[in-house]
Amino acid sequence: MTKSFVVAKINLKQSKLSYLITAITCGAVVISLFVNFCIGIEDNSSVSVGNILFLCTILCAVFIPTLNFKKLMHLNVKKIDFFYGSFLNYILLSAILSALNLLIFFTIDKLLMLRTGIMNLIEIFGWINNGIFLAFLQQFAFLLLTAVVIHTLTALQTSWVGWTVDLILVAIISVFTPIAPLRAYLVGFFNLIIFNSNAFAQIGICILLSILIYSINLPVLRNKRID
Amino acid sequence: MIKLSNVTKEYSRTTALDDISLELNDKKIYCLLGRNGAGKTTLLKLIAGHINASVGVIEVEGQRVDTIKMPAGVSFTESRASQFNMKIIDLIGVAKDLQDDFNYEFAKNMLTRFKLDEKKKYNQLSLGMQTMVTTLLSLASNSKIIILDEPVLGFDAIMRERFYDLLRESFENRPKLIIVSTHLIDEIARIAEDIIIIDKGKVLLNSSINNIDEMAYSLTGITQDITPFKNELNVIGEKTIGGFTSLFVYDNRIQTSKDVKLQPITLQEFFVNLVEEND
Numbered sequence: 001m002t003k004s005f006v007v008a009k010i011n012l013k014q015s016k017l018s019y020l021i022t023a024i025t026c027g028a029v030v031i032s033l034f035v036n037f038c039i040g041i042e043d044n045s046s047v048s049v050g051n052i053l054f055l056c057t058i059l060c061a062v063f064i065p066t067l068n069f070k071k072l073m074h075l076n077v078k079k080i081d082f083f084y085g086s087f088l089n090y091i092l093l094s095a096i097l098s099a100l101n102l103l104i105f106f107t108i109d110k111l112l113m114l115r116t117g118i119m120n121l122i123e124i125f126g127w128i129n130n131g132i133f134l135a136f137l138q139q140f141a142f143l144l145l146t147a148v149v150i151h152t153l154t155a156l157q158t159s160w161v162g163w164t165v166d167l168i169l170v171a172i173i174s175v176f177t178p179i180a181p182l183r184a185y186l187v188g189f190f191n192l193i194i195f196n197s198n199a200f201a202q203i204g205i206c207i208l209l210s211i212l213i214y215s216i217n218l219p220v221l222r223n224k225r226i227d
Numbered sequence: 228m229i230k231l232s233n234v235t236k237e238y239s240r241t242t243a244l245d246d247i248s249l250e251l252n253d254k255k256i257y258c259l260l261g262r263n264g265a266g267k268t269t270l271l272k273l274i275a276g277h278i279n280a281s282v283g284v285i286e287v288e289g290q291r292v293d294t295i296k297m298p299a300g301v302s303f304t305e306s307r308a309s310q311f312n313m314k315i316i317d318l319i320g321v322a323k324d325l326q327d328d329f330n331y332e333f334a335k336n337m338l339t340r341f342k343l344d345e346k347k348k349y350n351q352l353s354l355g356m357q358t359m360v361t362t363l364l365s366l367a368s369n370s371k372i373i374i375l376d377e378p379v380l381g382f383d384a385i386m387r388e389r390f391y392d393l394l395r396e397s398f399e400n401r402p403k404l405i406i407v408s409t410h411l412i413d414e415i416a417r418i419a420e421d422i423i424i425i426d427k428g429k430v431l432l433n434s435s436i437n438n439i440d441e442m443a444y445s446l447t448g449i450t451q452d453i454t455p456f457k458n459e460l461n462v463i464g465e466k467t468i469g470g471f472t473s474l475f476v477y478d479n480r481i482q483t484s485k486d487v488k489l490q491p492i493t494l495q496e497f498f499v500n501l502v503e504e505n506d
Contacts, residue, residue, distance in 0.1 A: 003325060006324045006325055007325075009324075010311075010321060010324075010325075014311050014313075070309055071309055071310055071311050073277075074304075074305075074308040074309060074310055074361065075310070075321060075322055075325055075364070076302050076303065076322075076325065076326065076365070076368060076370075077325055078295075078296060078297040078299075079294065079295050079296075079297060080295050080296050080297070083295070218295060221294075221295060222279070222294045222295050223279065223294070225277070225278065226272075226277045
């Protein structure tokens with residue numbers, strides 16, 4: 001387990017590209033807000049910087065299995081340590097970003113809301129109505145699920161299985177969306193993982209799905225080539 | 228320490244290794260020889276747990292190799308391995324954190340010995356220097372089994388000499404099982420103790436260098452004097468120029484008449500003849 005912590009530490013240190021892209025995007029949003037503020041546009045709505053930070057989790061989930069995996073293997077890291085280490089990364093990142101978003105929501109967003117429209121997912125999804133602690137956990141579980149899904153999809157792309165999964169996902173979205181009875185299934189799924197009226201159920205389902213989906217990485221890693 | 232039993236590895240329709248059985252038990256430097264595409268890298272990756280065998284069993288220190296857990300105590304290094312673009316000294320620090328027995332002092336000493344600037348970032352180094360750093364990380368890991376795939380690729384003559392010194396020192400410091408795959412046969416013969424030759428996915432030979440020195444030789448003479456030896460000895464190659472014939476033999480030494488000249492052959496000549504005979 002110690003090695004997994006070291007892998008997580010290295011992954012966090014070596015995710016500078018993700019941090020840079022996130023920082024640039026956040027900077028662009030801040031500049032846009034500042035310009036709007038200066039020229040007096042008040043009815044414009046913008047996404048909260050706290051939500052833009054979520055980009056970091058998504059980017060890390062792309063770069064860790066693509067860029068970091070090979071390099072860690074060349075440092076003689078075992079695949080099993082990479083497996084646990086990366087999961088630790090997503091747990092840590094999801095917790096940090098969830099906390100940061102809450103902080104931004106209660107400080108910067110509240111201030112900006114006085115002058116302009118600010119959208120924060122924590123409010124849109126209704127999580128904040130359950131109190132700070134549960135909102136933190138709901139957001140954390142959702143971010144963890146997102147990271148795990150992206151990590152798994154990215155890791156799968158080196159084999160035909162990944163392309164098949166991509167096709168199935170595209171097919172599900174394009175077929176289920178226009179047909180009302182099928183759309184109900186999609187809505188039901190999103191209600192479970194996002195708009196669930198029961199916060200505990202939402203947290204539990206997200207974490208359970210995260211573990212189940214992440215476990216797909218075991219057979220994927222077993223056959224993954226190290227070039 | 229390493230045992231392969233009836234191992235076959237297939238990639239789609241290509242058979243990279245074909246029913247190989249091999250046992251390496253001693254702490255010494257083994258040299259793995261073979262032509263391009265002979266299956267050397269596949270064999271090494273199977274031992275390191277980087278890939279699965281299609282058929283057969285691979286065991287390292289009595290444990291069946293698993294591609295998820297990967298065998299403990301095995302360090303595999305291939306040339307042109309990509310590394311994190313950080314300062315060399317930081318890379319050594321990371322390797323130390325990842326490996327329990329990592330010899331930090333040995334790694335630092337070697338950096339100084341081989342005039343590698345520890346403050347330079349990995350991507351700022353030449354290809355040869357990068358390979359040297361990667362090899363150094365592997366040797367400093369103090370793993371019981373060290374596998375080096377084409378470690379001298381891209382090295383000039385001086386770098387190669389430095390590499391052989393590094394290998395020798397690391398082995399003397401702490402004896403271990405080292406497998407080196409290379410094409411520079413006669414150079415590695417100076418430090419390796421055993422040779423494994425593979426061709427077309429099969430092990431052609433697994434023998435000590437001393438044994439090869441003893442048993443590999445050539446017989447040269449007028450063709451009619453040489454011809455009788457063809458049936459008596461294990462001839463691995465033949466060359467006829469004018470009326471003279473040279474037989475390349477891998478067999479017990481024999482007494483020859485003064486008309487037939489017996490000469491030792493280089494490891495490279497032995498390898499070329501053995502592999503060509505297999506064609």
